[in-house]
Amino acid sequence: MVRAFGIRLRGVDVLDLKLVRDLWAMLPQVATIALLIASGISVLVMSGSNYLALLQAMDDHYRNERFADAFASLKRAPLTLAERLRGIDGIGVVEPRISHRVRVIRADSEQSIAGRVLSIPARGQPQLNRLKLVSGRWIDPLHRDEVIINAAYAQARHVRPGDAIDVVLNGRMQAFRVAGIALSPEFVFATRSALPLPDDRNFVVLWAGREAVESAFDMTGAFNDAAMTLAPGARMEDVLGQVDDLLRPYGGIGAYGRAEQASHRFLEDELDEQRTMSVIMPAVFFGIAAFLLNVVLGRLVQAQREQIASLRALGYPTLPIAVHYFKLVTVIALLGGVAGLVLGWWFASVVIESYRPFFRFPVLEARMEPWIMIVAVAASVMVANVAAAGAVYRISRLPPAEALHPHAPGGPAALLRVGRHVGTLMPLRHLMGLRSIFGRPVRTALTIVGISLAVPLVLFGLFWFDAIAHMLDVSFNRIERGDGIVAFAAPVPRRALHELEAVPGVLFAEGQRSVAVRLVAGNRSYRTGLLGIAADAELRVQRDSDLNAIAVPASGVMMSRPLAERLGLAIGDEVRIEVMEGKRPVLLLPVERLSDDILGFTVTMEIGALNRAMREGPVVNSAALKIDAAREADVWRAIRRMPMVEASSSKAQWLGLFNDTIAGMLVVGAVILVGFGLTIAVGVVYNSARVALQERAWELASLRILGFTRGEAAGLLLGELAFCVAVAIPLGLALGHWLITLILSVRIGESFQIPAVISPPSYAWAALAVIFAALASALIVRRRVDALDLVAVLKTRD
Amino acid sequence: MQVAGKQAPNGDDSVGEGDPVFVARGLSKVYGSGEARVVALADIDLDIHAGEFLVLLGPSGSGKSTLLNILGGLDAPTSGSARWRDHELTGAGDAELTLYRREHVGFVFQFYNLIPSLTVRENVELVAQIADDPMSADDALGLVELTHRLDHFPAQLSGGEQQRVAVARAIVKRPDILLCDEPTGALDADTGRMVLAAIDKVNRDLGTTTVVITHNSAIAGMAHRVLRLSGGHIAGEDRNATRLPPGEIAW
């Protein structure tokens, strides 16, 4: 007992020395394995900390600025009604206000800029939805022409406190002065359209003193919008029901909770997606890393089997030897874990920057929680040790004599007969390669799978560019076929379109009727716009997933598939449509067709049917335009001056916006993923080659002694690797396609229905990237083959 | 090209005359420096003649392998010069030395150095494939009296059989020079004699210049000439009047 203990104690010391030497000797291998681990950890840290950052930023902003729980719009009610709202059981604070759509005119903008004005108390913050001033000051009660504007617009248009701003209120132009610039929890994500892109240059929020807004809209002593908080424990549905009952006589169009508030809804979708991604992506990465570690560490330990056998033959107990290898991988895992933390932290700070144009928070900082660090490092140590355990176990079971047995050819005898009779037809060193490949099919398969795993990551990085290009093509070439959209301040008769067509450069104007609606199906509801278009509309064409045109049905509605899924509707089901404009009819219509839009959720119906349902004549309130490209700027300038036009947007402008906001995000993501892919490719190829070299140095040196050139000797090793890479790439491309489809099927954001479209060049680049990584590894190995010490090899038995 | 190896089978008398094929002058090999400095070879002068059977004898560490490796183009001396016919071996680059080994040298080592994933015949064929004018693998194996188990892998053969495969592999290209480093070092007496017989036969029948390292002085009886090495120096040289047939070697 005591003696055994003594051996063990002394043994541990010697083995620790071996540990340091081994680590040092295998430095490149250690580095590549640690990088693999670091990749997985960094994704975990990045998604985890970004998710927490968004969540924290949202919570803080909502709490500090007292974001309302519920909202209601109505036509007009006296302020005394607010008191009755407060009396509702379950309601906490009520903030009545006036809210109206406005237009802003700027000399330097071809289009008119859509805006929303909201009333605020002239003497200080409202009770709810307070403003976080980022510059300037609160409006002066004595100056009715002062406004506070949203920071996003101010930044996009370089507006500073003190600047003038011309606003068309209720059809009358009025000059205001910007007193302050602010952030609001209501407009964290602000856009005037249903598109998931912030359009900061063309959408402005103005907060003006109550008196100014009252007089402009003839709302003295009245309100048309209310923000409310719920008392603790109150049930949202009950409260909303009571609010609806109270407001109905005043033109209330349905109270709603945060879940249907535009900015919050987008934010929630993004958070959902982040939550899913912060589980899926690290899981994918860790899966890949664990597998690769298993392959690489397994080979690393396997390569030392003779050393282990000698130690055991000398009487070393198995346990300290096993512990030695666990220590080895733990050191590697810790190196990788720490590198992953640093890398992940850095990625997180880069990626958080790409959120800033989308989400306007007072504070948005990447967050590093101690528990993320602990989970990350623990995960890496665990994954590495589990990966090493198999190899250590196999070694410990090996009888020492067997492990010491020199170079018995591995693999089943049958496979060793590979090519027995072709020996004279092909150079025998190629046959050696074939036997090595097929004589150890499991190892070859593991190497191939390992290399192939690099491909999906590269592909996933590049795929986004394809997906976005496809989305743009479908949305802006196939669905929106016009060059821009004009929105009217109020519904106009169809013949008003002639006025648009009379503008020089406008080739064709196609009328549309869109109304704000609330879709209700069972207990699910969704607020969106219902678009009426002609059955033979040319400038707006809905598509199915194969991009075939589908006309709007003569009766019933056409709905985008994801919206139908969100509402739990299938073709033939009835949807309750609560129109929130005009006479506010409630329609019960069947879902007749499903369309596959990519951007946003749409519901469409035949324009005549919509007009009838609205109990109105043949009116339109927006128009798609086909414009002579050469005169586009003039066209927009002319249209902006037309009194009936409220807002306009051009396709070119949208595309520019898309590129500005999305491109940066894509490049960051692509660079990270491609980097990981290359890391994996180098890690696997390099490690495979190094272990193969270690195992076959003797054989290669023998060939060199027999008169084979350096190239021929290296070719034996590199040929095998080339074979593995050649098989791995198509496998990896298929795997990549499958993984991307899988990951996209899990994403359930409203923002984008990202299509699993991968272009041939992306496949080619992914393959090339891995080939490049393989070549780099091959080069290093080739140099090692060149440096083989022939004489030293002769001194060892094998 | 490989004229020397294809001279008429040599009678003992004709060997050792005419111009030497190998000429080494002032060969030195020093490993390390300072405290760790080891002089493996010190100022060796050596001539080897065509068709000669030379034995290098000496205790372990006396520099035999170092000398053989330099002659075989595997190692470079620290100073001095070595030349084989018109091939200057000292100062030659890797490509040149590789070509020299490929075209002219056959090696046999103590531990056989067969390729484990190739069969007996394939191991021999491997070298034949890169030679200019090889004999057939089966002929080479016939010369070492291996005619069966040709489709076995090395691990399935005894040590003596493996070493005879190694000899066959060394001679299949009809080398001009056969270099053997303790070819019987890992073998027992009987199998050792069989291997020596094969080497002797190659030297006699093909006229291949042969250098054999051993520390078994009995083997020296087979040679035309015996060089004794000690501490990196040539300590003595003997010429055998008659060569002992391998079968009569006392182990």
Ligand SMILES: Nc1ncnc2c1ncn2[C@@H]1O[C@H](COP(=O)(O)OP(=O)(O)O)[C@@H](O)[C@H]1O
């Ligand atoms: N790579 C080396 N580094 C240092 N010393 C070496 C090296 N190779 C051989 N030697 C030394 O050179 C001497 C001659 O070695 P070697 O030619 O192998 O002797 P032999 O073959 O006669 O046993 C020995 O003392 C040996 O220790």
Ligand SMILES: [Mg+2]
């Ligand atoms: Mg030696």
